[in-house]
Amino acid sequence: MSFTKPDFRRLRLALLLWGGLSVAAGSCTKEPSPQPEAPVAAETHLVSSTLIGEYSPTVLASRVSGIPLVGALVRYPIKVYKLTYTTRNTDGQQVTASGAILVPVSTQALPLLSYQHGTINPADEERAPSYYRSSSEVYSAVSVLASTGYVVVAPDYIGYGASKALPHPYEHAPSLASASLDMMRATKEFCQKEKVALNKKNFLLGYSEGGYATMALHKLIEEQFPAEFAVTASAPGAGAYHKTAFATYILNSNQPLNFLSSYVWVLDTYNRVYNINRPLAYYFNQPWAGQLQADPFSEVPEQPSQLFTNGFRTSVLNNTDAAMAAAFRDNDIYDWQPKAPLALFHGTADDYVPYFNSEDAYKAMRARGASQVTLHPIQGGNHFTSVAQYTLEALGFISQY
Numbered sequence: 001m002s003f004t005k006p007d008f009r010r011l012r013l014a015l016l017l018w019g020g021l022s023v024a025a026g027s028c029t030k031e032p033s034p035q036p037e038a039p040v041a042a043e044t045h046l047v048s049s050t051l052i053g054e055y056s057p058t059v060l061a062s063r064v065s066g067i068p069l070v071g072a073l074v075r076y077p078i079k080v081y082k083l084t085y086t087t088r089n090t091d092g093q094q095v096t097a098s099g100a101i102l103v104p105v106s107t108q109a110l111p112l113l114s115y116q117h118g119t120i121n122p123a124d125e126e127r128a129p130s131y132y133r134s135s136s137e138v139y140s141a142v143s144v145l146a147s148t149g150y151v152v153v154a155p156d157y158i159g160y161g162a163s164k165a166l167p168h169p170y171e172h173a174p175s176l177a178s179a180s181l182d183m184m185r186a187t188k189e190f191c192q193k194e195k196v197a198l199n200k201k202n203f204l205l206g207y208s209e210g211g212y213a214t215m216a217l218h219k220l221i222e223e224q225f226p227a228e229f230a231v232t233a234s235a236p237g238a239g240a241y242h243k244t245a246f247a248t249y250i251l252n253s254n255q256p257l258n259f260l261s262s263y264v265w266v267l268d269t270y271n272r273v274y275n276i277n278r279p280l281a282y283y284f285n286q287p288w289a290g291q292l293q294a295d296p297f298s299e300v301p302e303q304p305s306q307l308f309t310n311g312f313r314t315s316v317l318n319n320t321d322a323a324m325a326a327a328f329r330d331n332d333i334y335d336w337q338p339k340a341p342l343a344l345f346h347g348t349a350d351d352y353v354p355y356f357n358s359e360d361a362y363k364a365m366r367a368r369g370a371s372q373v374t375l376h377p378i379q380g381g382n383h384f385t386s387v388a389q390y391t392l393e394a395l396g397f398i399s400q401y
Contacts, residue, residue: 046189047084047096052132054079054105060147063140067388074147076104082130084162085186087179090169090273098161099183100129100138100154101190102146109197111232113150113398114184115142116176116206116213119262120160121297122168129154130161137210141391151191151198155183157213171209171240171266172273173331177216184229203398204234207390208353208383211239211345215333215361222339231340233401235394238346238383240353241334242360244325249354251313256302259352264292264300264307270327283312334361337368343397344374345390347381 055078061071084098104110117137120127129138138154146152157179159168169175184202191198202221206214214236221229240246243266250263257263264284271278281289284300288307291298301307315321334357342365346358355377362375376393378386 045086046186046193047086049084049190049194050082052080052082052100055143057147060143063134064144067141070141070144073144075149076106076147078143078146079103079105080132080143081190082132082161083183083186083190085182087158087182088175089158089166090172090175095158095163095166097156097158097163097179097183098128098130099156100132100152101187102138102143102150102152102154103191103196104146104149104151106149107197108149109199110149110151111199111201111203112153112184112187113145113203113205114153114155114180114214114217115145116180116204116210116217117154117157118206118208118210119170120168122159122164123297125160125164128156128160130156145395150203151187151196153180153184153187155180167269167272169273170262170269171212171243171331172269173212173216173333174220175273176209176213177220180213180217181220181225181229200230201232201401202229203232203401204236205394205398206239207237207387208239211236212241212333213239215239215241218338218340218342219333219336223336231338233341233343233398234338235343235345235397237344237390237394238350238353238386239357241332241357243331244328245360246354246357247316247324247328249356250304251308251316253304257304257351258302260302260304260307261297261300262352265296268292268296270324270331274323274327274330276323276327281309283308285309335364335368337365337370338373339370341372341397341401342370342374343376343394345376345378345386345394347378347383347386349380350383350386352383 057074057077061074064070081101082098083101084096086094087097089095117129126133127135129136142152157168158175159166204214204218214234218231218234221231267283280293284292284307288300316324319325344358344362346355348355358375362373365373378389
């Protein structure tokens with residue numbers, strides 16, 4: 001699924017304005033997916049570290065000069081490094097991935113904060129954290145966050161940076177989580193090697209695809225590796241956590257949807273990762289099936305009934321497509337019981353990743369007894385206009401801990 005060009009212009013405008021936290025979307029295999037095996041700490045190793053630069057508080061404050069009060073938060077100079085590390089791809093094969101870490105220049109023991117970025121079109125892959133360009137989410141507001149006293153871990157994900165030759169598994173929860181966790185592990189190794197003192201606090205942040213990745217990472221850590229990293233608190237924003245309901249929403253819609261191209265990317269990812277391997281003509285009407293075959297990021301119509309074949313729509317809506325239903329379920333991460341404090345942020349008028357994703361997660365988690373889960377509606381905010389309030393409120397939330 002691709003973004004149309006207008007989608008990316010809107011996204012870039014929001015990111016340049018607020019300096020971070022961008023957007024994202026929402027068989028006859030017998031079991032769900034070939035997915036990454038649960039990462040094992042012993043097999044994850046830091047491959048390399050390269051200093052990108054050191055930046056003073058004055059320089060960092062100048063990057064957020066258009067954002068009231070944020071520049072006043074800077075405290076420490078930071079050093080930024082590119083790390084490469086080993087992780088597992090969706091087929092279980094070991095690959096070398098990359099990311100950036102932002103390290104405050106301080107002798108104090110500091111908390112770790114894993115920041116999961118939003119959607120990046122592969123054509124703009126230099127916006128990935130390890131490039132540390134001005135167009136990157138980590139360059140401005142997230143760098144100020146590091147300057148306040150957090151060692152920020154920012155994975156590129158598979159498909160960007162050192163692994164850019166591989167397709168990005170867009171909105172695939174298991175690999176987003178494992179690539180992020182393995183980056184945290186590599187960062188711990190780096191800090192031990194460079195004598196950067198860490199305390200025992202671990203925070204998780206991210207918006208849109210980053211919000212979805214944050215939720216997946218929190219779930220993976222608490223369910224499989226609680227002794228390795230204890231989550232202190234997490235604040236995912238505007239993630240597509242309820243994939244099954246989201247698919248029904250899209251395919252049942254009689255209204256134009258502005259972001260159908262990114263939903264196509266999700267569908268293409270699941271078709272590949274879960275070895276469903278149907279031809280595109282099964283999912284999409286012509287001429288778009290042919291266009292997407294030639295260019296997966298070509299523009300598509302906004303009307304679901306115009307884009308998707310009637311057979312595919314009917315099979316999902318009638319729940320007769322067992323293979324795709326299993327893929328959606330494998331990526332549903334809304335219904336589990338987190339133990340650490342978790343704040344869900346979402347614009348109530350989000351027309352890209354509908355608000356019900358966070359509302360469903362809140363209700364399901366509270367029903368399971370998760371007493372420290374809170375829902376923070378951003379009244380009237382859409383996917384882009386909510387970024388600013390999410391940024392400030394999420395930072396306020398984690399600062400309590």
